[in-house]
Amino acid sequence: MKPGPRRSISQADIVDAAFEIFEEKGGDAVSIRGVAARLGLTPTAMYTYFTSKNALERAMVEQVFSGVDLAAASDPSVAWRARVHRLAGDLRARFAEHQGSIVLVASGPLDGRHALSFGETLLEGFTSDGMPLADASRAAAAVRAYVLGAVTVDASETGRDADAADAPAPLWTEATQHPLTEAADLLGGADPFDDGLARLLDGLGVAAVA
Incomplete structure (x- = not known):
């Protein structure tokens, strides 16, 4: 007998x-019918529960944001700049748990409760650090855009590595046409994500x- 729901x-x-x-x-495989089955x-x-695939995808984005530890990022005993790094790194890690899920961000505005709480925490931190609300709003948007952009790069590099592992070795290679890019890739050093965020925060003042 077929089991019931x-x-x-x-x-x-x-x-x-x-x-x-x-x-x-x-x-593309995520659908109301497929999840129901x-x-x-x-x-x-x-x-x-969900009136459309779009509503379901937005709930998936909300689940990603729900895992960010906002309480730790609100600790006033820790310098605000360090807390921004923690918030940004935590959100990046959440998206990394669901490879490719960054595409879901395009399903609609980030207006769910958890996404809004993430933005509110950024606003509270920037204003408590002395920024006027208008500047804090732009700063929060810049940090969010930076993290989501970095997650997009992470996903593309993960896909590229997977493709490279399955591809046959080339018979020959040309001299590079992008020498500066190749040289930059070989530099190593500081984590590009943290370094880039630090430069962004420098620009935001x-x-x-200490």
Whole structure:
């Protein structure tokens, strides 16, 4: 006898199932019907939780933001600049847990409760550090854009590494046409993410940690 649907399904269960499909088959495979089948629900039952694929994708983004430790980033005993680094690194790590999930950000505005709380924490920190609200708003937007841009680069490099591992070795190679890029790749040194964020904060006028 075919098993019936689960008696108790939460929105978190649905989002988890959507991420399973996303990571197995890619974003195009995530659908109301596909997630319903994974959970033993009917598509009609799914619509009582999410009215569209777009709503489901936005909930997936919310789950990523929900894992950021905002309480630790609000600790006034730690310099604000250090807390920005922690917030940014934490959000980057959350997206890294779901490779490729950065594409979900395009599903709609970042206006869910957890995404807004992330932005609110940035605003509170910048204003408490002495910035007028208008400047703090621009600074928070710049930090968020920097992190999401870095996550996009992370995802593209992960995909490139995977493709390179499966590709046959070339028979021959040309002399590089991008010598500065090649030289920069060989420099090593500071973590590019932290270094870039530090330079951004310098430009925003956030005092360096003593």
